[in-house]
Amino acid sequence: MTEPDPASLLEAYDSQLRRDAEVPSALSTTALGPLLLATYLGGRGFITYRDLATDEGPATEESVRGLVEGALAHYRAMPEILQVEWKTRGHDHAPGLHEALVAAGFEAQESESVMIGDAALLALDLDLAQGVTIRRLTDEDDVLRMLAMQSEVFDDAPDEAASHAEQILHRLRTADDMEMWVAEEGGEIVSAGRLEPVEGTDFAGIWGGATRPEHRGRGIYRALTAARARSAIAQGKRWVNSDSTEFSRPILERSGLIKVSTTTPYVWKSARHTPATT
Template identity: 70%
Template sequence: MTTSPSDPAVLLRAYDEQLRQEAEVPSAITVDRLGPLVLATYLGGRGFITYRTLDVDGTPASEESVRQLVEQALAHYEAMPEIDRVEWKTRGHDHAPGLHDALVSHGFVPDEPESIMIGEARLLAVDVELPEGVAVRRVTDEDEVRAMTAMQGEVFGDEPAELQGMVEQLLHRLRTRDDMEMWVAEHDGRIVSAGRLEPVEGTEFAGIWGGSTLPDYRGKGIYRALTAARARSAMGHGKRYINSDSTEFSRPILERSGFVKVSTTTPYEWRRTG
């Protein structure tokens, strides 16, 4: 039996094999391992936990082993006073018995789930007519990156400290690596939509992240045009697939282009108190 390149099982397997663990943390300042876990730290006081499996040394995960991993990972960050918040990234298709209860009982709070969307880049690389006065372009200047991040923070409702941390992370990566692109749509010089493109080295994938559009500019094709520009750039990097953790604003746009929801992802966040 042959499989289609849009078969959710095929795409999910490629996602798990190519896009998890160290491939997720190219912007990290430090990366440590704790059994199956990848523990990363970032500028701005942020920690991040990810993994491909919660099995330990070939033994399937159990509620007890998962609870121990949560305790040990949290202790790792609690011993780092510069870290004031930690995200544990979960996926809906993982074998993770008792993970929700273990995280919540240790102070992690779940955010809204997002859809893991995957499809071929060519499906997005289409011509989109923009409203008059709107243009899409790539930005690299530090002031433009700050303006872009401020607009995204306005859309997502980020707190000032979180927004500053994100700016520091993005600028650090732009200064030290050449594997991320920042794209914006402008209306008469004002940034109204924005997003990143991150080609993943050694894989068939490029990720599109941070997609956001000001409310007054939604439903006009602007985000589709921004996504098309990023998809064309991804193809220029030799990438076949695009992946995105999508909110309910962007998921329908990708689905209409032929993208497939392969799973869900829910971030759980711990914040240092006192």
């Protein structure tokens, strides 16, 4: 197998996986210059783009600040929007973006690694730990169990977990573009993740990977990833991509995936956003 060129993978990522490809389940989208402003169930907004150049030329601190202010004004005019995410990438030409986002009230979240590799590198026939089984879910009750397990592992706030579950179920009911996979032992979901083949591209994304702490180090997540990769290949996809935490990145690197960039979400919350109580 030919070693992939990181620059070519990054070019494919930018051209195939950004902007419209990132918002398949949006309720609505609005263009603002190079930006695409999406809205979702649960009062959530999401801002994406391929680059920040405008008709006037490459991005400058002034033009970037204007885009941030314009995007936020768009969402502020929508009383149903409670939270907005601006997804940045480390390789973008984006002068002054961090400063403009912070000045507008956005807060940086944890950065993740953008990983890409040949799906065949992951689609291995691995032996499972005794008593562990892997399957794709189709029943909504099972999906809710899976989402509850992921929220527990990620320590999501109750309101965030409920909003995420609402969005996932809505997408499963209205589109056929996402698969839910789990590993189980003794009737308990111990690891889980999604597969999202991207229509019209060579890619399928692997998302939401979570394994209960007491079951890590047993090869379960790697086997779950292999099952998703085999499904991606069966659907004609060559490349697998993932935004990986420091838990999953080393596993994907050992399988041959390459870190091509980083991504950091910045989140703005409306004054109407009510934090969860405990």
